[in-house]
Amino acid sequence: MNFWEYLGNRHQQLLTDAYQHASAVFQCMVLATLVGVLIGVVTYRSDWAGNLATTATSTVLTIPSLAMIGLLIPVVGLGVPPTVITLTLYGLLPIVRNAIVGLRGVDPALVDAARGIGMSRPLRLLRVELPLAWPPILTGIRVSTQMLMGIAAIAAYASGPGLGNEIFRGLASLGSKNALNQVLAGTLGIIVLALLFDAAYVLIGRLTIPRGIRV
């Protein structure tokens, strides 16, 4: 059975896996964005808190994902919980870092102007600082998503959802006649998903970055 025949036979299973893969990444990204931006907002104004947040999130990134999932299994069990926790944690770094850099990069004269015309702190954040920091934050989200696409495959190790299952199944039965097809289908599926997500982000950028600051 060549690769195309394999795809034709298994497309039902593959589409389900791809959908679950995308859905897991998407949901974790939403979570990571909310938490990451929140961490950024809370810490960007103080030097040490900002640095602490960046260092902490980048430390998380240095833990091998397989080890992270493996360590989480005894604590939260198999399946979805370790997947979500791992993906969210890994997704944080680019978002937190870009949020902090973006918020710190807002022209102090503009913040001064916002204060001067009587905007309260929450209003300033919502109407001036976050919109101006949005392009770098969105870039962070994009980078995070690409990264999570790959890491999500590892989730299959803890019986998580997604295309990783395909890859692991293939790797486990190396030498059998469908092994290579399985690995190939999983990998290519992840690449296609990543490209689709990236295209979606370009569109989101077009829609959400105000015309006045679009480059």
Add this chain to the structure above:
Amino acid sequence: MSETSAAKGHDGRESHGAAIELENLTKRYPGSQQPAVDNVSMEIKAGETVIFVGPSGCGKSTTLKMINRLIEPTGGRIRINGEDVTDIDPVKLRRKVGYAIQSAGLFPHMTVAQNIALVPKMIGWPKARIRARVEELLDLVGLDPGEFHGRYPRQLSGGQQQRVGVARALAADPPVLLMDEPFGAVDPITRDHLQDELIRLQHELHKTIVFVTHDFDEAIKLGDRIAVLRERSHIAQFDTPEAILTNPADDFVSGFVGAGAALKRLNLTRVRDVEMRDYPTVTVDTPLQQIFGVIRGRGMNEILLLDKRRRPYKWLRRGDLMRARGSLARAGTLVHDTVTRDATLRDALEAVLTDNAGRVAVTGRRGEYIGVVDMETLMNSVHELLEADRLEAMEAQHELEEARTQQTHLEQEGPGGVTKA
């Protein structure tokens, strides 16, 4: 302490400004020995334009920012219209005080209209009112609402951005307008325009304006009164531009005034304030015979030919018509330059100096002829002005000395029963 909110402005007209009182205002940053602003007290009348001018680092900007408490004072009181605002919610205070800064500080992600609408929106104006107000303000600062409404700041020139910045500061019609070197970042020609615009605006609005600059010429041009500040915001002199020019309080002030005080004085007087000459005029519709009559009849060498809308068109000298064989179209020299009644004497002098016959026609609002200014009238009025200034300055000095002697006298006698005036 209490000032009526509709206090009379400095020029006697009804004023929409509010009086500002600073009392022993001090800012001390932690860790520095000297205060950045030390015990500043001053009273700014409603509807007055006061300029803080001084070398960089003298604390003029800090003093300004303490008025809307962008910088919290460490000591002293601020009163606006008699109301002590030193301890009220700063956000509330700032919505009542317009604030314009260098390079406008427009939010790049909002359109011109959104920028201007910010404050009215925050204080909860209904939508229709905000929309009308935005149009009105754009019109007021000389930008076509239809064209600029939906533009983003980066699509505007520096001067246009600054206009929008002023419009935003004026949006909720605050009685007080604080301007922190607003025209510092635009080119000299645009700056000149913006200054003229501000003068025109203030003529209509009568806000209380506090304006910070390090450019003394700008201060003279815009200020009703100028506070010359030295380090730690100590007031070296707080007086009208005329008084500062003719009678600087000390070496620091005269150093700041710089050379050419007499020339600078020309900036303070408008053409409308001096005597103009009345030239004999004819219009293009006047029959030739009558024109000859006018030229011969008056003792003048020259008459002014006006076009159909009574705008200066050509200078006609004796004999010009003869040489052109009676053709008005060919006779005389075209009028190149005119000045309005609002032009400063300096502008007028400039025009007179560049004109080869040493005179310039003065025109009204629609360009119609009003009179003529020449070297002689200029010289006479400048002499008169300087003389008057000198007399006034001597009087002021006399009064000051008298007050000082009295104070020394009181101090020597001891403060027995004398409360602080």
